[in-house]
Amino acid sequence: MVENVAPLMRELEPEDFYLLSGIEQGMRFSEWVAREKLPEFSRLTAENVDYRLDRCEDRGLIERKTIQYQGFKLTFEGYDALALHTLIERETIDAFGSPLGVGKESDVYEVRSYKPFALKFHREGYTNFREVMKEREYTADRDHVSWQYTARKAAEREYDALEGLYPDVSVPRPIDQNRHAIVMERIDGTELSRTKLEPGQVVPILDLVCREVAAAYDEGYVHADMSEYNVFVADDGVTVFDWPQAVPTDHENADELLTRDIENLLGYFKRKYPNDVGEVDTDAVADAIVAGEFDSVAQFTAE
Numbered sequence: 001m002v003e004n005v006a007p008l009m010r011e012l013e014p015e016d017f018y019l020l021s022g023i024e025q026g027m028r029f030s031e032w033v034a035r036e037k038l039p040e041f042s043r044l045t046a047e048n049v050d051y052r053l054d055r056c057e058d059r060g061l062i063e064r065k066t067i068q069y070q071g072f073k074l075t076f077e078g079y080d081a082l083a084l085h086t087l088i089e090r091e092t093i094d095a096f097g098s099p100l101g102v103g104k105e106s107d108v109y110e111v112r113s114y115k116p117f118a119l120k121f122h123r124e125g126y127t128n129f130r131e132v133m134k135e136r137e138y139t140a141d142r143d144h145v146s147w148q149y150t151a152r153k154a155a156e157r158e159y160d161a162l163e164g165l166y167p168d169v170s171v172p173r174p175i176d177q178n179r180h181a182i183v184m185e186r187i188d189g190t191e192l193s194r195t196k197l198e199p200g201q202v203v204p205i206l207d208l209v210c211r212e213v214a215a216a217y218d219e220g221y222v223h224a225d226m227s228e229y230n231v232f233v234a235d236d237g238v239t240v241f242d243w244p245q246a247v248p249t250d251h252e253n254a255d256e257l258l259t260r261d262i263e264n265l266l267g268y269f270k271r272k273y274p275n276d277v278g279e280v281d282t283d284a285v286a287d288a289i290v291a292g293e294f295d296s297v298a299q300f301t302a303e
């Protein structure tokens, strides 16, 4: 379980962050960063490095391992601390709040600024092997692809998708991104999976979600991880979130992924509300979305 690093932020000193970012730099080249490299990477004296290493290790921000040499690496908490520090320095956020949700691959917290935002730390990336190989020079240690790298990639992908989609599609407004963290508008509402819709609401809500999928396609994106867990329902409509796996519509598998997204949604609605949702032709829905002609699932329901 990842500890919330926020309470530590007050105790950390500027030079602790020099050390942490020195280790971060070293991790581009090897999994464990040798102690001798740290004065150079962090621009601190050797004595100060030793002092800061102990402080950061005591706080769970780094890990130590002795093989042929003494090496160090950041923990998730250390990486979280670096991202938070940057976001605070940029004045994107000023206070950390309570957890909003723990997802499959992330931790999401409320953060405060001039209004409440959500901060999502990516914990792992969907590892696109080809993409990693392309940027292999990232690490000299050939087989070493750090979790920092895949988590940062996932955050960048999600942030880019949100920027491309907002405001034409109902997604959280993107605010800022650093390392594996994104800051976005905090959405009020209940996840679709935890909502009990009244009979008269079922098809209208299903239509709203499908229209967002269609609007995203018009903007050039397929979500590729659509499910009842990635949709918020509120009185004023629906919001689709969790976009790190999104692919552009000119991607070779885009239409296949779109069909799978629609299947997931329709499958969920049919299982949960069998009396309200009839047989829908999934392929026809996907075709209509691709053609820009989707309006309602009613068009594709067998009587």
Ligand SMILES: Nc1ncnc2c1ncn2[C@@H]1O[C@H](COP(=O)(O)OP(=O)(O)O)[C@@H](O)[C@H]1O
Residues within 6 Å of the ligand: 100, 101, 102, 103, 104, 105, 106, 107, 108, 118, 120, 172, 184, 185, 186, 187, 188, 191, 229, 230, 241, 242, 243
């Ligand atoms: N913008 C947001 N506003 C409020 N809660 C959010 C927001 N984004 C995510 N959450 C909460 O955090 C949980 C995990 O986020 P999600 O983006 O789905 O990540 P994962 O990839 O881990 O599933 C969600 O199920 C939701 O409850």
Ligand SMILES: [Mg+2]
Residues within 6 Å of the ligand: 103, 104, 229, 230, 242
């Ligand atoms: Mg999710």
